[in-house]
Amino acid sequence: MLTGLNLSILIFASEGGGTIIDVNPGVIFWTVVTFVILMFILKKVAWKPILTALDQRETLIRESLEKAENAKEEAEKILLKNQEMLAKADEESKKLVNKSREYANGLKEQMLKESKEQAQKIVNDATLEIERQREAAFEELKSQVAEIAVHAAEKILRENLNMETQKKIADNFINEITKN
Template sequence: MEKLINDFSFGLFFWQGIILIILIVLLRKFAWKPILDSLNTREEGIKNALESAEKAKQEMANLKADNEKMLQEARADRDEMLKEAQEMKKKIMAEATEDATEKANTIIAKAQETIQSEKKAALSEINEQVATLSLQIAEKVIKQDLSDDKSQMELINKMLDDVKAN
Protein backbone atom coordinates (compact mmCIF):
# COMPACT_ATOMS: atom_id res chain seq x y z
CA MET A 1 0.00 0.00 0.00
CA GLU A 2 2.90 2.30 0.58
CA LYS A 3 4.00 1.69 -2.91
CA LEU A 4 0.65 2.97 -4.17
CA ILE A 5 0.93 6.14 -2.15
CA ASN A 6 4.51 6.76 -3.26
CA ASP A 7 3.67 6.08 -6.92
CA PHE A 8 1.07 8.87 -7.10
CA SER A 9 1.43 10.84 -10.28
CA PHE A 10 -0.17 14.26 -10.78
CA GLY A 11 -0.09 13.93 -14.54
CA LEU A 12 -1.94 10.67 -14.49
CA PHE A 13 -4.39 12.14 -11.99
CA PHE A 14 -4.90 15.21 -14.21
CA TRP A 15 -5.60 13.13 -17.35
CA GLN A 16 -7.91 10.81 -15.46
CA GLY A 17 -9.83 13.88 -14.18
CA ILE A 18 -10.14 15.30 -17.71
CA ILE A 19 -11.28 11.94 -19.07
CA LEU A 20 -13.84 11.73 -16.23
CA ILE A 21 -15.15 15.22 -17.01
CA ILE A 22 -15.34 14.41 -20.75
CA LEU A 23 -17.06 11.15 -19.89
CA ILE A 24 -19.59 12.98 -17.68
CA VAL A 25 -20.24 15.58 -20.40
CA LEU A 26 -20.71 12.86 -23.02
CA LEU A 27 -22.90 10.83 -20.73
CA ARG A 28 -24.93 13.93 -19.92
CA LYS A 29 -25.36 14.83 -23.56
CA PHE A 30 -25.97 11.35 -24.97
CA ALA A 31 -27.09 9.19 -22.05
CA TRP A 32 -28.56 11.26 -19.21
CA LYS A 33 -30.88 13.32 -21.37
CA PRO A 34 -32.41 10.28 -23.16
CA ILE A 35 -32.59 8.38 -19.86
CA LEU A 36 -34.28 11.35 -18.14
CA ASP A 37 -36.61 11.82 -21.13
CA SER A 38 -37.56 8.16 -21.06
CA LEU A 39 -38.09 8.37 -17.28
CA ASN A 40 -40.24 11.49 -17.74
CA THR A 41 -42.16 9.78 -20.51
CA ARG A 42 -42.60 6.72 -18.34
CA GLU A 43 -43.70 8.93 -15.44
CA GLU A 44 -46.24 10.67 -17.70
CA GLY A 45 -47.48 7.28 -18.95
CA ILE A 46 -47.93 6.03 -15.39
CA LYS A 47 -49.64 9.29 -14.42
CA ASN A 48 -51.99 9.02 -17.42
CA ALA A 49 -52.66 5.36 -16.61
CA LEU A 50 -53.53 6.30 -13.02
CA GLU A 51 -55.83 9.07 -14.23
CA SER A 52 -57.46 6.66 -16.68
CA ALA A 53 -57.86 4.12 -13.91
CA GLU A 54 -59.43 6.76 -11.68
CA LYS A 55 -61.79 7.80 -14.50
CA ALA A 56 -62.65 4.15 -15.13
CA LYS A 57 -63.27 3.69 -11.41
CA GLN A 58 -65.55 6.73 -11.41
CA GLU A 59 -67.36 5.50 -14.51
CA MET A 60 -67.81 2.08 -12.90
CA ALA A 61 -69.27 3.77 -9.82
CA ASN A 62 -71.61 5.79 -12.06
CA LEU A 63 -72.59 2.67 -14.00
CA LYS A 64 -73.19 0.82 -10.75
CA ALA A 65 -75.39 3.67 -9.52
CA ASP A 66 -77.23 3.74 -12.88
CA ASN A 67 -77.69 -0.02 -12.76
CA GLU A 68 -79.04 0.20 -9.23
CA LYS A 69 -81.41 2.97 -10.30
CA MET A 70 -82.58 0.96 -13.32
CA LEU A 71 -83.03 -2.09 -11.09
CA GLN A 72 -85.16 -0.07 -8.68
CA GLU A 73 -87.21 1.30 -11.58
CA ALA A 74 -87.67 -2.21 -12.95
CA ARG A 75 -88.82 -3.40 -9.53
CA ALA A 76 -91.22 -0.47 -9.27
CA ASP A 77 -92.56 -1.23 -12.77
CA ARG A 78 -92.94 -4.90 -11.84
CA ASP A 79 -94.80 -3.97 -8.65
CA GLU A 80 -97.04 -1.60 -10.61
CA MET A 81 -97.77 -4.30 -13.20
CA LEU A 82 -98.60 -6.79 -10.45
CA LYS A 83 -100.87 -4.23 -8.80
CA GLU A 84 -102.63 -3.54 -12.11
CA ALA A 85 -102.97 -7.27 -12.75
CA GLN A 86 -104.53 -7.77 -9.30
CA GLU A 87 -106.95 -4.90 -9.91
CA MET A 88 -107.81 -6.30 -13.33
CA LYS A 89 -108.35 -9.74 -11.78
CA LYS A 90 -110.68 -8.26 -9.15
CA LYS A 91 -112.55 -6.30 -11.83
CA ILE A 92 -112.94 -9.38 -14.06
CA MET A 93 -114.07 -11.46 -11.07
CA ALA A 94 -116.62 -8.79 -10.11
CA GLU A 95 -117.91 -8.60 -13.69
CA ALA A 96 -118.12 -12.38 -13.92
CA THR A 97 -119.97 -12.52 -10.60
CA GLU A 98 -122.34 -9.78 -11.72
CA ASP A 99 -122.98 -11.52 -15.06
CA ALA A 100 -123.54 -14.84 -13.30
CA THR A 101 -125.96 -13.17 -10.86
CA GLU A 102 -127.87 -11.54 -13.72
CA LYS A 103 -128.07 -14.83 -15.62
CA ALA A 104 -129.16 -16.66 -12.47
CA ASN A 105 -131.85 -14.03 -11.82
CA THR A 106 -133.03 -14.33 -15.43
CA ILE A 107 -133.19 -18.12 -15.17
CA ILE A 108 -135.03 -17.86 -11.87
CA ALA A 109 -137.53 -15.38 -13.34
CA LYS A 110 -138.14 -17.64 -16.34
CA ALA A 111 -138.53 -20.62 -14.04
CA GLN A 112 -141.04 -18.71 -11.90
CA GLU A 113 -142.99 -17.73 -15.02
CA THR A 114 -142.99 -21.33 -16.17
CA ILE A 115 -144.11 -22.50 -12.72
CA GLN A 116 -146.89 -19.90 -12.70
CA SER A 117 -148.11 -20.90 -16.14
CA GLU A 118 -147.95 -24.60 -15.25
CA LYS A 119 -149.73 -23.84 -11.97
CA LYS A 120 -152.50 -22.04 -13.86
CA ALA A 121 -152.75 -24.91 -16.33
CA ALA A 122 -152.87 -27.45 -13.48
CA LEU A 123 -155.51 -25.41 -11.62
CA SER A 124 -157.51 -25.12 -14.81
CA GLU A 125 -157.25 -28.88 -15.35
CA ILE A 126 -158.20 -29.55 -11.73
CA ASN A 127 -161.19 -27.20 -12.08
CA GLU A 128 -162.26 -29.08 -15.20
CA GLN A 129 -161.87 -32.43 -13.44
CA VAL A 130 -163.74 -31.16 -10.39
CA ALA A 131 -166.43 -29.83 -12.66
CA THR A 132 -166.61 -33.12 -14.53
CA LEU A 133 -166.73 -35.10 -11.28
CA SER A 134 -169.30 -32.72 -9.87
CA LEU A 135 -171.36 -33.13 -12.99
CA GLN A 136 -171.13 -36.86 -12.79
CA ILE A 137 -172.15 -36.79 -9.15
CA ALA A 138 -174.89 -34.28 -9.77
CA GLU A 139 -176.03 -36.22 -12.79
CA LYS A 140 -176.37 -39.28 -10.71
CA VAL A 141 -178.17 -37.34 -8.01
CA ILE A 142 -180.43 -35.42 -10.30
CA LYS A 143 -180.52 -37.47 -13.40
CA GLN A 144 -183.68 -36.11 -14.80
CA ASP A 145 -182.81 -32.39 -14.59
CA LEU A 146 -179.35 -32.67 -16.14
CA SER A 147 -179.97 -34.79 -19.14
CA ASP A 148 -178.20 -32.61 -21.69
CA ASP A 149 -174.77 -30.90 -21.64
CA LYS A 150 -176.09 -27.37 -21.76
CA SER A 151 -178.12 -27.73 -18.61
CA GLN A 152 -175.17 -29.40 -16.90
CA MET A 153 -172.82 -26.50 -17.72
CA GLU A 154 -175.34 -23.98 -16.47
CA LEU A 155 -175.64 -25.86 -13.19
CA ILE A 156 -171.85 -26.07 -12.85
CA ASN A 157 -171.37 -22.36 -13.54
CA LYS A 158 -174.08 -21.55 -11.04
CA MET A 159 -172.44 -23.72 -8.40
CA LEU A 160 -169.01 -22.24 -9.13
CA ASP A 161 -170.43 -18.74 -8.76
CA ASP A 162 -171.89 -19.75 -5.42
CA VAL A 163 -168.53 -21.18 -4.32
CA LYS A 164 -166.66 -18.07 -5.45
CA ALA A 165 -169.13 -15.82 -3.65
CA ASN A 166 -168.47 -17.61 -0.37
Protein backbone atom coordinates (compact mmCIF):
# COMPACT_ATOMS: atom_id res chain seq x y z
CA MET A 1 0.00 0.00 0.00
CA LEU A 2 2.72 2.38 1.05
CA THR A 3 4.93 1.46 -1.91
CA GLY A 4 2.01 2.12 -4.20
CA LEU A 5 1.64 5.60 -2.75
CA ASN A 6 5.35 6.37 -3.14
CA LEU A 7 5.25 5.02 -6.61
CA SER A 8 2.55 7.41 -7.73
CA ILE A 9 4.47 10.32 -6.19
CA LEU A 10 7.65 9.26 -7.99
CA ILE A 11 6.07 8.81 -11.35
CA PHE A 12 3.53 11.57 -11.57
CA ALA A 13 4.86 14.37 -9.42
CA SER A 14 6.67 16.27 -12.12
CA GLU A 15 6.50 19.99 -11.66
CA GLY A 16 7.55 22.44 -14.36
CA GLY A 17 7.56 21.78 -18.06
CA GLY A 18 11.32 22.29 -18.23
CA THR A 19 13.73 20.24 -20.31
CA ILE A 20 17.23 19.20 -19.41
CA ILE A 21 18.88 21.69 -21.72
CA ASP A 22 17.15 24.75 -20.30
CA VAL A 23 19.90 27.14 -19.31
CA ASN A 24 18.84 29.19 -16.34
CA PRO A 25 20.87 32.45 -16.27
CA GLY A 26 20.31 32.75 -12.53
CA VAL A 27 22.07 29.43 -12.00
CA ILE A 28 24.96 30.55 -14.18
CA PHE A 29 25.21 33.73 -12.15
CA TRP A 30 25.18 31.93 -8.83
CA THR A 31 27.59 29.23 -9.98
CA VAL A 32 30.11 31.82 -11.12
CA VAL A 33 29.73 33.76 -7.88
CA THR A 34 29.98 30.60 -5.80
CA PHE A 35 32.97 29.31 -7.69
CA VAL A 36 34.90 32.58 -7.63
CA ILE A 37 34.29 33.08 -3.93
CA LEU A 38 35.12 29.44 -3.23
CA MET A 39 38.33 29.76 -5.21
CA PHE A 40 39.47 32.84 -3.32
CA ILE A 41 38.54 31.45 0.07
CA LEU A 42 40.23 28.13 -0.65
CA LYS A 43 43.27 29.85 -2.08
CA LYS A 44 43.68 31.79 1.11
CA VAL A 45 42.78 29.21 3.74
CA ALA A 46 43.71 25.96 2.02
CA TRP A 47 45.78 25.93 -1.13
CA LYS A 48 48.43 28.37 -0.02
CA PRO A 49 49.20 26.70 3.34
CA ILE A 50 48.84 23.18 1.95
CA LEU A 51 51.03 23.77 -1.09
CA THR A 52 53.59 25.62 1.01
CA ALA A 53 53.63 22.74 3.48
CA LEU A 54 54.05 20.23 0.67
CA ASP A 55 56.89 22.26 -0.81
CA GLN A 56 58.46 22.58 2.60
CA ARG A 57 58.23 18.88 3.15
CA GLU A 58 59.70 18.12 -0.24
CA THR A 59 62.57 20.50 0.42
CA LEU A 60 63.05 18.98 3.85
CA ILE A 61 63.16 15.47 2.43
CA ARG A 62 65.54 16.47 -0.34
CA GLU A 63 67.82 18.27 2.09
CA SER A 64 67.72 15.40 4.56
CA LEU A 65 68.63 12.95 1.84
CA GLU A 66 71.45 15.15 0.65
CA LYS A 67 72.65 15.58 4.18
CA ALA A 68 72.56 11.86 4.77
CA GLU A 69 74.46 11.30 1.54
CA ASN A 70 77.06 13.85 2.54
CA ALA A 71 77.36 12.36 6.00
CA LYS A 72 77.84 8.95 4.47
CA GLU A 73 80.56 10.22 2.17
CA GLU A 74 82.19 11.99 5.07
CA ALA A 75 82.07 8.88 7.18
CA GLU A 76 83.57 6.83 4.37
CA LYS A 77 86.31 9.38 3.97
CA ILE A 78 87.02 9.32 7.68
CA LEU A 79 87.04 5.56 7.67
CA LEU A 80 89.51 5.53 4.82
CA LYS A 81 91.66 8.05 6.60
CA ASN A 82 91.51 6.05 9.80
CA GLN A 83 92.52 2.91 7.99
CA GLU A 84 95.39 4.77 6.39
CA MET A 85 96.46 6.15 9.71
CA LEU A 86 96.18 2.77 11.32
CA ALA A 87 98.32 1.25 8.59
CA LYS A 88 100.84 4.01 8.99
CA ALA A 89 100.91 3.56 12.73
CA ASP A 90 101.34 -0.14 12.28
CA GLU A 91 104.23 0.42 9.95
CA GLU A 92 105.72 2.94 12.30
CA SER A 93 105.51 0.62 15.23
CA LYS A 94 106.98 -2.20 13.18
CA LYS A 95 109.80 0.07 12.16
CA LEU A 96 110.30 1.13 15.73
CA VAL A 97 110.38 -2.43 16.95
CA ASN A 98 112.85 -3.37 14.22
CA LYS A 99 115.00 -0.42 15.02
CA SER A 100 115.05 -1.19 18.70
CA ARG A 101 115.76 -4.80 17.97
CA GLU A 102 118.65 -3.80 15.78
CA TYR A 103 119.87 -1.48 18.43
CA ALA A 104 119.58 -4.17 21.06
CA ASN A 105 121.38 -6.60 18.83
CA GLY A 106 124.11 -4.05 18.21
CA LEU A 107 124.38 -3.38 21.86
CA LYS A 108 124.58 -7.05 22.66
CA GLU A 109 127.24 -7.60 20.05
CA GLN A 110 129.19 -4.67 21.26
CA MET A 111 128.92 -5.71 24.84
CA LEU A 112 129.95 -9.22 23.95
CA LYS A 113 132.89 -7.94 22.01
CA GLU A 114 133.87 -5.60 24.76
CA SER A 115 133.66 -8.26 27.39
CA LYS A 116 135.63 -10.62 25.20
CA GLU A 117 138.25 -7.99 24.73
CA GLN A 118 138.26 -7.34 28.43
CA ALA A 119 138.68 -11.00 29.14
CA GLN A 120 141.45 -11.23 26.57
CA LYS A 121 143.14 -8.29 28.13
CA ILE A 122 142.84 -9.77 31.57
CA VAL A 123 144.30 -13.02 30.29
CA ASN A 124 147.10 -11.16 28.54
CA ASP A 125 147.83 -9.16 31.62
CA ALA A 126 147.88 -12.29 33.70
CA THR A 127 150.22 -13.98 31.22
CA LEU A 128 152.54 -11.02 31.28
CA GLU A 129 152.47 -10.95 35.03
CA ILE A 130 153.24 -14.64 35.20
CA GLU A 131 156.12 -14.20 32.76
CA ARG A 132 157.46 -11.33 34.76
CA GLN A 133 157.10 -13.27 38.00
CA ARG A 134 158.85 -16.24 36.45
CA GLU A 135 161.68 -14.06 35.20
CA ALA A 136 162.02 -12.45 38.58
CA ALA A 137 162.10 -15.87 40.19
CA PHE A 138 164.69 -17.02 37.68
CA GLU A 139 166.80 -13.94 38.38
CA GLU A 140 166.65 -14.65 42.07
CA LEU A 141 167.53 -18.25 41.48
CA LYS A 142 170.46 -17.21 39.36
CA SER A 143 171.78 -14.84 42.03
CA GLN A 144 171.29 -17.55 44.66
CA VAL A 145 173.20 -20.08 42.54
CA ALA A 146 176.02 -17.56 42.19
CA GLU A 147 176.05 -16.96 45.89
CA ILE A 148 176.07 -20.68 46.57
CA ALA A 149 178.87 -21.06 44.12
CA VAL A 150 180.88 -18.32 45.89
CA HIS A 151 180.14 -19.93 49.21
CA ALA A 152 181.33 -23.25 47.94
CA ALA A 153 184.55 -21.73 46.57
CA GLU A 154 185.17 -20.06 49.89
CA LYS A 155 184.68 -23.35 51.67
CA ILE A 156 187.12 -25.10 49.37
CA LEU A 157 189.75 -22.51 49.85
CA ARG A 158 189.52 -22.70 53.62
CA GLU A 159 189.99 -26.47 53.83
CA ASN A 160 193.27 -28.19 53.11
CA LEU A 161 193.50 -28.78 49.63
CA ASN A 162 194.32 -32.47 49.00
CA MET A 163 193.36 -34.75 46.38
CA GLU A 164 190.90 -36.50 48.41
CA THR A 165 189.32 -33.48 49.84
CA GLN A 166 189.30 -31.84 46.51
CA LYS A 167 187.40 -34.71 45.10
CA LYS A 168 185.05 -34.70 48.01
CA ILE A 169 184.37 -31.04 47.68
CA ALA A 170 183.68 -31.32 44.03
CA ASP A 171 181.29 -34.17 44.66
CA ASN A 172 179.53 -32.24 47.36
CA PHE A 173 179.27 -29.25 45.21
CA ILE A 174 177.79 -31.21 42.35
CA ASN A 175 175.37 -32.84 44.73
CA GLU A 176 174.38 -29.52 46.06
CA ILE A 177 173.67 -28.19 42.64
CA THR A 178 171.61 -31.15 41.52
CA LYS A 179 169.67 -30.91 44.77
CA ASN A 180 168.77 -27.43 43.98
